[in-house]
Amino acid sequence: MMATVQEVKKAILKVAGNPEAGPIAQLAQAMAEAVVALDEERPTREKRVVSATEKRDVSPQGRE
Numbered sequence: 001m002m003a004t005v006q007e008v009k010k011a012i013l014k015v016a017g018n019p020e021a022g023p024i025a026q027l028a029q030a031m032a033e034a035v036v037a038l039d040e041e042r043p044t045r046e047k048r049v050v051s052a053t054e055k056r057d058v059s060p061q062g063r064e
Contacts (some may be wrong), residue, residue, distance in 0.1 A: 002039040008032035 003011070009032035016024040 002036060005032045005036050024044075025058050 009028050012028045012031055013025070014020065016028075019025040
């Protein structure tokens with residue numbers, strides 16, 4: 001289970017020394033949202049080909 005936005009924000013601020021002003025304090029919310037969004041993205045699954053869409057001529061006459 002992934003942490004919530006608020007949990008990630010709290011961790012970012014803690015690592016940065018709990019700033020009350022400055023760029024880290026200003027960007028902590030956006031950083032946390034970006035981290036949580038990474039976990040929410042689901043990779044696209046590959047589509048398995050179970051039947052060919054083309055037909056090949058394997059007869060001796062088709063090899064000429």
